[in-house]
Structure formats: structure tokens, C-alpha cells
Amino acid sequence: MHPIYFGKRSKKKIQLHDYIRSKSIPMSVILISTFNHYNRIFLYLIDSVWFSIVKVGSALEELLVVDSVWKRFGDKVVLKDVSLVVHSGEVVGLLGPNGAGKTTLLRIISGVLKPDQGTVSIKGFNPIDSRARKLIGFCPQEPGLIPDLTGFENMLFYARLQGLDGKSVVNRIKELSGIVSLTDDIDRLVRKYSGGMKKKLGLAITLIHDPEILILDEPTTGMDPGVRREVWRIIEEERKRGKGILIATHYMEEADALSDRVYIIDQGRIIASGSPEELKSKYGPTAVITIEFYRQPRDLGDVLRKTGLKYIVDGDIVRIHSSDPDRDVPRIVALIHGAGGTIRSLKVVKPTLEDVFLRLTGRRIE
Amino acid sequence: MKWCRIKAFIVSGIKTTFREKSAVFWIFIWPIILTLMVAYVFIPPSAGQPVTLELGVVNNDHSGSPFNGTIFIDVLKEIEYNGTKLFNVKIYDNETKLVDDLRKGRLDAGIVIPNGFGENITYAQAKLVVYVSGNSIYSIQINRAIMSEFLHSFSINVGLKKIEMTMKYMNMSYVPANMTTQTPWGNKSLIEFLEEYFKGLVLPVNSTIIEETPEALSNRPSIVGWYVLGALGMMMLYSGFLVGAAAVVEEKERGSLERILSTPASEIDMLIGKTVSGLIVLTLSSIAIIVTGVFAAGARITWNPFEITDWLVPLNLILIGLMTIGMGFILSLLSKTSSGATSMATILGLFLAFTAGIWFPREWMPGPMRLLADIFPVTWALDTIRNIVIYNIGFSEAIASTIRNIIVTIIIFAVGIIAYKKVVRKYIEQ
Numbered sequence: 001m002h003p004i005y006f007g008k009r010s011k012k013k014i015q016l017h018d019y020i021r022s023k024s025i026p027m028s029v030i031l032i033s034t035f036n037h038y039n040r041i042f043l044y045l046i047d048s049v050w051f052s053i054v055k056v057g058s059a060l061e062e063l064l065v066v067d068s069v070w071k072r073f074g075d076k077v078v079l080k081d082v083s084l085v086v087h088s089g090e091v092v093g094l095l096g097p098n099g100a101g102k103t104t105l106l107r108i109i110s111g112v113l114k115p116d117q118g119t120v121s122i123k124g125f126n127p128i129d130s131r132a133r134k135l136i137g138f139c140p141q142e143p144g145l146i147p148d149l150t151g152f153e154n155m156l157f158y159a160r161l162q163g164l165d166g167k168s169v170v171n172r173i174k175e176l177s178g179i180v181s182l183t184d185d186i187d188r189l190v191r192k193y194s195g196g197m198k199k200k201l202g203l204a205i206t207l208i209h210d211p212e213i214l215i216l217d218e219p220t221t222g223m224d225p226g227v228r229r230e231v232w233r234i235i236e237e238e239r240k241r242g243k244g245i246l247i248a249t250h251y252m253e254e255a256d257a258l259s260d261r262v263y264i265i266d267q268g269r270i271i272a273s274g275s276p277e278e279l280k281s282k283y284g285p286t287a288v289i290t291i292e293f294y295r296q297p298r299d300l301g302d303v304l305r306k307t308g309l310k311y312i313v314d315g316d317i318v319r320i321h322s323s324d325p326d327r328d329v330p331r332i333v334a335l336i337h338g339a340g341g342t343i344r345s346l347k348v349v350k351p352t353l354e355d356v357f358l359r360l361t362g363r364r365i366e
Numbered sequence: 367m368k369w370c371r372i373k374a375f376i377v378s379g380i381k382t383t384f385r386e387k388s389a390v391f392w393i394f395i396w397p398i399i400l401t402l403m404v405a406y407v408f409i410p411p412s413a414g415q416p417v418t419l420e421l422g423v424v425n426n427d428h429s430g431s432p433f434n435g436t437i438f439i440d441v442l443k444e445i446e447y448n449g450t451k452l453f454n455v456k457i458y459d460n461e462t463k464l465v466d467d468l469r470k471g472r473l474d475a476g477i478v479i480p481n482g483f484g485e486n487i488t489y490a491q492a493k494l495v496v497y498v499s500g501n502s503i504y505s506i507q508i509n510r511a512i513m514s515e516f517l518h519s520f521s522i523n524v525g526l527k528k529i530e531m532t533m534k535y536m537n538m539s540y541v542p543a544n545m546t547t548q549t550p551w552g553n554k555s556l557i558e559f560l561e562e563y564f565k566g567l568v569l570p571v572n573s574t575i576i577e578e579t580p581e582a583l584s585n586r587p588s589i590v591g592w593y594v595l596g597a598l599g600m601m602m603l604y605s606g607f608l609v610g611a612a613a614v615v616e617e618k619e620r621g622s623l624e625r626i627l628s629t630p631a632s633e634i635d636m637l638i639g640k641t642v643s644g645l646i647v648l649t650l651s652s653i654a655i656i657v658t659g660v661f662a663a664g665a666r667i668t669w670n671p672f673e674i675t676d677w678l679v680p681l682n683l684i685l686i687g688l689m690t691i692g693m694g695f696i697l698s699l700l701s702k703t704s705s706g707a708t709s710m711a712t713i714l715g716l717f718l719a720f721t722a723g724i725w726f727p728r729e730w731m732p733g734p735m736r737l738l739a740d741i742f743p744v745t746w747a748l749d750t751i752r753n754i755v756i757y758n759i760g761f762s763e764a765i766a767s768t769i770r771n772i773i774v775t776i777i778i779f780a781v782g783i784i785a786y787k788k789v790v791r792k793y794i795e796q
Contacts, residue, residue: 073795107794111628113794138628140628144620144623145620146378146622148381149381153378157374157377157378161371161629161630162629163630164370205625215628
């Protein structure tokens with residue numbers, strides 16, 4: 001489905017279905033739109049109605065605006081003219097390889113670092129302003145926990161740094177420890193926690209003061225799939241509560257699954273932005289041929305180069321970008337067999353964000 | 367700045383300190399061990415009391431003289447100094463056994479009385495063979511000094527006794543009582559002059575030695591008190607250095623620094639919180655050391671809450687804490703890891719404790735070290751405390767040095783804050 005936009009500002013296009021999701025539009029409306037033969041026309045109608053009735057009164061709020069930010073460390077330019085926006089009720093993915101400048105950007109947004117040029121505004125406040133800091137919940141890549149304190153004491157510590165204290169905080173800690181499934185372990189010393197438990201506690205700390213904007217730096221790195229899905233659930237719930245969420249990640253599937261919009265950053269520069277679907281349709285190949293081998297060809301790299309197509313080798317699986325799979329598949333199969341390889345499976349699938357990144361940079365996200 | 371945020375750092379700092387076993391050892395256990403060691407090993411309860419030497423004697427003199435070896439042994443057994451017997455005498459059959467026990471460390475000294483001792487001491491010059499033993503250079507010096515001093519005094523007293531006896535005979539038979547002679551002091555009786563002259567031969571200089579130690583250090587409790595404050599100063603040195611040196615780097619290692627700085631809490635909130643938590647821990651440790659010193663080691667430390675001068679003691683303790691924490695912030699420029707900061711703080715703290723007049727009185731130290739003690743501000747503040755609680759100096763003297771200490775503390779802490787901010791920036795931009 002092509003994305004349907006509302007709003008006239010080019011930088012702040014929001015897909016309607018995401019908007020409906022974020023505003024909890026009644027299921028009946030969605031069902032009608034789904035089953036209606038003219039659903040696109042119907043959705044446009046809803047768009048118009050929203051604009052005339054709802055949006056005029058309560059526009060999607062720009063919680064975070066980053067405008068032309070530059071940052072240098074010595075001679076190295078880490079961020080180059082970076083701009084992005086996060087609205088209430090949306091998850092924005094910041095996708096890029098390690099060293100692309102994601103963490104530096106998040107540190108600037110959270111007020112830890114100052115930009116050399118450009119501005120960051122959090123609901124109109126400079127991030128250095130304590131009023132801005134109360135609005136954001138920053139979860140750095142390292143959870144930032146004190147190992148000799150219990151989970152409860154860690155949460156209380158950060159609550160106090162937010163200026164919160166007393167009984168209400170204790171209740172909030174209990175509530176959050178339930179949300180992140182740490183109720184039974186909250187009184188244990190953090191040094192005895194597993195990596196996943198630490199990440200979840202770190203996320204709970206980010207939510208302790210109920211911030212309007214969540215800044216999450218690689219929130220699921222190092223987690224097993226079960227815990228990762230749990231964290232995704234929490235992020236999804238916060239989005240439903242109208243929070244603006246910015247997630248820096250190098251996991252494609254995370255950006256794809258969670259983000260309403262994605263900014264792709266490489267070597268300190270935003271190289272593309274849009275919804276995952278939009279990015280895939282705009283920058284991705286028509287199709288991706290994925291191949292799994294029984295026996296790899298003698299020189300796989302040479303075989304792949306001979307195809308003349310872009311490719312990614314991901315363990316035992318090879319992903320080859322193709323604009324015409326009907327033409328390319330027989331040729332690729334012949335090349336593999338010619339080099340002594342045998343194929344276990346071959347599929348033609350839709351492109352992912354990783355394919356988008358490959359097309360844009362010629363490299364994989366590592 | 368909000369109290370709630372500072373409280374967060376204080377509470378977490380105190381809790382993490384008490385949950386870290388090595389910190390508890392260095393801040394509480396080690397100073398207490400040191401205090402007890404000082405009290406019961408270096409300055410044992412017998413310190414300040416006259417020493418009793420284990421003395422072996424071989425008596426080969428069995429003459430029938432009025433004074434002989436047996437009487438000499440009785441003298442040795444009875445002689446006292448300040449109410450304590452000087453010797454614990456053990457009689458040996460022969461010199462070989464005596465030397466054997468000296469070598470085994472069973473005796474501090476030994477005397478061999480030769481045959482004819484009695485006759486010689488009465489009519490000529492007696493001889494004695496004296497052995498001195500010692501397990502260390504200090505004990506051998508003490509044993510030698512005691513034996514020399516005793517034998518010197520004994521020799522003089524015997525000499526004077528012999529003069530007394532000689533003068534009796536002279537008075538009776540050899541010199542006419544009415545004979546006079548010209549002396550530097552005018553015309554004097556020849557008998558009187560000869561007596562003075564003979565005394566001068568035996569004892570040319572009759573000196574009077576008066577022991578005058580500061581009242582405060584004249585007894586063991588005061589000496590222990592001096593060292594208890596030394597232990598306290600030592601603990602404050604390395605603990606304060608550690609609080610300052612590790613303040614930022616430990617947050618960096620935990621990954622909590624950027625998270626903290628993304629909250630409304632400022633760098634200064636963190637600095638104040640960590641300083642206050644450090645001061646609280648140092649105060650608790652100081653109390654533990656002083657209580658141990660006074661009640662377990664018998665230290666004499668006087669503090670009167672109704673005396674305004676005595677209130678300068680806690681103030682100076684706080685100044686020491688702030689100085690050492692401030693110096694720790696400066697050291698943090700050099701420490702790249704928290705374990706590095708711990709090592710640096712401990713090594714430097716112990717080094718300065720022993721070389722800068724914290725642990726040993728500066729009078730004991732060689733010149734260059736004394737210079738270090740003279741210029742080290744922590745020693746100034748500790749000396750102010752010692753002057754108040756041990757030497758009982760007056761308010762005007764105490765307040766003058768306290769004002770100097772306050773000014774120095776402000777300078778050190780201000781430099782420390784600059785260093786701290788630089789370190790925070792350095793780690794954030796890494």
C-alpha cells in the first residue's frame with residue numbers, strides 16, 4: 001500500500017495508519033476502511049475529517065526538533081548538518097552502523113553534549129535547560145546502573161535526580177517494576193542481574209518520571225529474542241500513551257518493526273528518511289533474491305561479483321538485489337552451479353531496511 | 367540545585383561505600399587495626415615505665431673484703447629506678463652458660479665478677495666484664511645505656527664512699543685539723559680542701575639532669591592520643607583522595623555519567639553530593655577511630671563541648687576532608703580507571719602519611735621530609751587539632767591557624783572543582 005499522508009509540511013509527513021494507531025481510533029472505523037472496496041478514498045476522507053475537526057484543535061505536537069546540528073571532536077566531524085523531528089505518539093528510528101554518530105546525536109539531544117552548530121529544541125526548550133531535561137527520558141546504551149545498589153535503590157536514585165521523592169515514587173517504582181517484569185528481583189543487588197534484566201531496569205528508570213520524550217540508545221543490544229520482544233512491547237505501549245520516542249539502533253528488524261519513521265545516518269550525515277515502507281519503495285531494490293547453500297561455490301565472492309548485482313553475505317545466506325528477478329534468478333543459479341555450489345533454498349522476497357542501506361551506501365550495517 | 371538531587375548522591379554514595387568490602391576495610395578496619403597496633407605493639411602499656419633488664423651474673427669473687435661480689439649482687443638485686451627494680455638478677459655458675467643465654471636472647475645483659483673484685487674495689491681499681499645483648503639496634507642501645515649509666519653511677523658512689531673513708535683517716539692521723547691552705551675561694555681548711563679536691567677527681571662535673579617533656583606527651587595515654595590522630599589523618603588522606611579521584615571515573619565506568627547528566631541534576635549537584643557523602647563516611651570513620659583509640663587503646667583525647675576552642679576540632683576535621691577530596695579531584699586528571707584511582711589514592715595517601723608529619727612527628731624526620739611536612743596543608747590542619755586536644759593551646763592561637771586552614775581549603779577545593787569539571791567534559795566527549 002502506498003503511504004497516505006496528511007499535513008502540508010514536507011518534513012512532517014505522518015502515515016495515516018500510524019496516526020490512527022497512535023490516536024486509538026475505534027476499531028470499527030479501521031475495519032470499515034479495511035473492507036471497503038474504496039478504502040483509499042475512505043481514508044482520504046478520514047484524513048480530511050481529522051484535519052478539519054481534530055487536528056485543528058490538537059495538532060501532532062513537535063516534541064523534539066533537531067535543526068542543522070554539527071559536532072566535531074578535534075579534527076573529526078562526527079555530525080554534519082543533522083536535522084530531525086519527533087512528534088508525540090510516534091516512534092522514530094535512527095538507523096545506522098556503529099560509529100555513524102547516533103550516540104553523539106542522542107547525547108546532544110539529551111543535553112549531555114553541546115552542538116558546535118545548529119539547535120536542538122525540546123518543546124521549545126534548550127536541552128541544557130532543566131525544564132527540557134524533565135521532559136526527556138534518556139536510556140544510554142549502557143544502562144548506567146550502580147551495581148552495589150538494588151534495582152529499587154537504582155530507580156529511587158534516578159527518581160531523586162529527577163526531583164521526585166516520597167511515597168508516590170515508591171508506588172511508581174512498584175508499578176514500573178511490574179511493567180518491566182522485575183517485581184520479584186527489584187530488591188536484589190543489580191550486580192546479580194543478568195544483562196537483559198539490567199537493560200529492562202534501565203528502561204524502567206527512563207520512564208520513572210513519565211517523560212514525554214524517550215531517547216533510547218540501542219535499547220535491545222545484547223538481548224535474547226524473548227527479552228527484546230518484551231522491550232518492544234513496552235515501547236509500543238509508551239507510544240500508545242502519546243510519547244514521542246527516538247530509538248537509535250543498528251538492528252534493521254527493530255527499526256522496521258517499531259518505527260513510524262526512520263532516519264538513516266551514515267558517517268554523521270542523515271542520508272535518507274521516511275517510513276520504512278517509503279524508504280524501501282524509494283531506495284530499496286525491486287526484489288531480493290535470498291539463497292541458502294548446501295555447498296557454497298568455490299569462490300563465492302567471485303561468483304557474486306560476476307552477477308553484476310549488489311549483494312549481502314549474511315552468514316550462510318546471500319541476499320542479492322535484483323530489479324528483474326525473472327531475468328536474474330536463472331543466471332545466478334547457473335553461475336553457482338558452474339562454480340560447484342548447490343543450493344538448499346532460493347527465495348525472492350521484498351527488500352528490508354538493510355537492503356536500503358546497502359543501496360544507499362554500498363555497505364552493510366555492521 | 368535541589369536538595370533531593372544532592373540527597374540521591376549522598377545516599378547512593380554511603381550505601382555503595384558500605385557495600386564495598388575493600389572500602390570498608392580501608393576506611394574503617396585498617397585505621398582501627400593501626401590504632402590498636404600503635405597502642406599495644408609500638409607503645410605497649412608498659413611504655414613510659416622504667417625498664418627492668420634480665421641480668422645474668424657470674425660471681426667468681428669469694429673474698430672476705432667488706433665489699434665483695436656477693437654484696438655487689440645484693441646491690442644489683444635491690445637497685446630501683448622510679449620505684450621499679452632495674453635488674454632481674456639470675457646467678458650463673460660460669461661465664462659460658464651466661465654467654466649462651468645471652469645469645470639465645472634470654473638475657474639483656476650479663477656481668478662477670480672476677481676473683482679479687484672485693485679487694486680491688488676497696489684498695490685499688492676493680493674490674494668487671496659486662497655483656498650487653500639486644501634483639502635490635504634499639505634494644506642493644508637501651509641495654510648498653512642502662513648498664514653504662516648504672517655502672518657509672520655505682521662507680522662514682524663507690525669513689526665518693528672511698529673519699530669519705532679516706533678523709534676519716536686523714537682527719538684522724540695525717541693532716542692537722544688547724545692547717546689551712548690558699549685556694550681560689552680564699553683561705554680554707556686543708557682537710558676541707560682535700561675532700562673537695564678528691565670529689566673533683568671522682569666526679570669533675572656534677573651535673574643535674576632534669577627531664578622535661580611536654581605534659582601532653584609525658585604519659586602513654588597522651589602519646590597514644592597523638593598517634594590516634596595520626597591514624598585519623600592517614601585514613602582521611604587516602605580516603606579523601608579516593609573519593610575525589612574516583613568521583614567521575616567510577617560513574618564513567620558504570621556508564622551512569624551520561625545518564626546522570628541527562629537528568630535535571632547538574633555536575634555541581636553531583637560534586638556536592640559526592641563530597642558530602644565522602645565527608646559523612648570520613649566522619650563515621652573518624653568517630654570509629656577515636657572511639658577505638660579512647661576506649662580500646664586508652665588514648666587521652668580531650669574535647670569539651672562547652673569550650674569554644676574545642677569546636678575548632680570538628681571544623682578542622684571537615685577542612686581536612688575537603689582538602690583531601692579537593693586534592694582527589696585534581697588527582698582524577700591522572701586516573702583513567704577507578705582501580706587506578708584507588709591505587710593512586712592509597713599509595714599517595716600512605717606515602718604522605720609517613721613523610722608529611724601525619725604519622726611521625728616532624729622532629730623525627732630528616733630535613734627534606736620535614737620540608738614536606740612544613741608545606742603540606744593537611745599537616746597544618748592536623749597539627750591545629752593536635753595543638754587543641756593534646757597541647758591545649760588557646761583560642762587566639764587556634765583560630766589563627768584555623769583561618770589559615772580555611773583559606774587554603776578554599777583554594778584547594780576551587781582548583782579541585784576546575785579539575786573535576788575538566789574530567790567530566792573529557793569523559794563525556796570520549
